[in-house]
Amino acid sequence: xxxVTQTPKHLVMGMTNKKSLKCxxxxxxxxxxxxxxxxxxxxxxxFVYSYEKLSINESVPSRFSxxxxxxxxxxxxxxxxxxxxxxxxxxxxxxxGESYEQYFGPGTRLTVT
Amino acid sequence: GQSLEQPSEVTAVEGAIVQINCTYQTSGxxxxxxxxxxxxGAPTFLxxxxxxxxxxxxxxxxxxxxxxxxxYLLLQELQMKDSASYFCAVRAGNQGGKLIFGQGTxxxxxP
Numbered sequence: 001x002x003x004v005t006q007t008p009k010h011l012v013m014g015m016t017n018k019k020s021l022k023c024x025x026x027x028x029x030x031x032x033x034x035x036x037x038x039x040x041x042x043x044x045x046x047f048v049y050s051y052e053k054l055s056i057n058e059s060v061p062s063r064f065s066x067x068x069x070x071x072x073x074x075x076x077x078x079x080x081x082x083x084x085x086x087x088x089x090x091x092x093x094x095x096x097g098e099s100y101e102q103y104f105g106p107g108t109r110l111t112v113t
Numbered sequence: 114g115q116s117l118e119q120p121s122e123v124t125a126v127e128g129a130i131v132q133i134n135c136t137y138q139t140s141g142x143x144x145x146x147x148x149x150x151x152x153x154g155a156p157t158f159l160x161x162x163x164x165x166x167x168x169x170x171x172x173x174x175x176x177x178x179x180x181x182x183x184x185y186l187l188l189q190e191l192q193m194k195d196s197a198s199y200f201c202a203v204r205a206g207n208q209g210g211k212l213i214f215g216q217g218t219x220x221x222x223x224p
Contacts, residue, residue: 031210033210040217040219041216041217042200042214042215042216042217043156043200043214045211045212048210048211050210055210056210056211058211090155090156092156099204099210099211099212100143100144100146100161100202100204100212101146101158101161102156102158102212103158104155104156104157105155106154106155107155
């Protein structure tokens with residue numbers, strides 16, 4: 001199984017809402033990533049988890065809160081977002097120490113109104 | 114710091130060969146990756162070069178020259194389905210878990 005799944009596919013939320021994005025992989029990967037991608041731009045790294053511990057936070061605003069409940073799951077909790085946070089949010093996974101070969105999920109298209 | 118440069122757009126016809134170049138500046142280099150992303154889709158890993166030379170995978174090949182800080186992705190026998198964005202990427206030297214992407218090259222394949 002080389003699939004990374006993400007739910008929901010689309011999300012529309014108001015600036016006062018709280019929502020969560022979910023990501024799951026069953027490849028036995030011990031590194032997981034959250035990216036934000038705007039149209040016609042490369043993926044922009046937000047967080048890296050390695051062995052279920054947060055190893056990189058790219059100075060992401062606290063309205064984004066990641067969580068890694070176990071080695072297969074990754075969540076991104078959203079609260080009080082701004083319209084400029086509207087983007088495609090991608091989850092990815094890789095073998096630990098092999099960030100050069102990442103497997104991406106289909107993403108969640110987030111719109112903040 | 115880290116930076117990668119690649120052309121923003123490339124156009125080619127079906128059946129042709131196209132080369133997408135990538136030059137990089139990094140502190141601590143481990144290797145160069147290539148990803149493909151179709152419009153509305155997720156990035157897909159294509160190849161990784163850690164050592165100098167050419168790696169071939171079907172119609173796609175990737176080349177690396179560490180001394181020139183340069184690599185390229187070669188696509189042969191182009192098909193319409195190859196129309197997509199292609200990103201080169203390097204691992205950040207002091208943050209092994211971080212992959213830094215180039216701005217992407219939008220490839221358009223015409224009939």
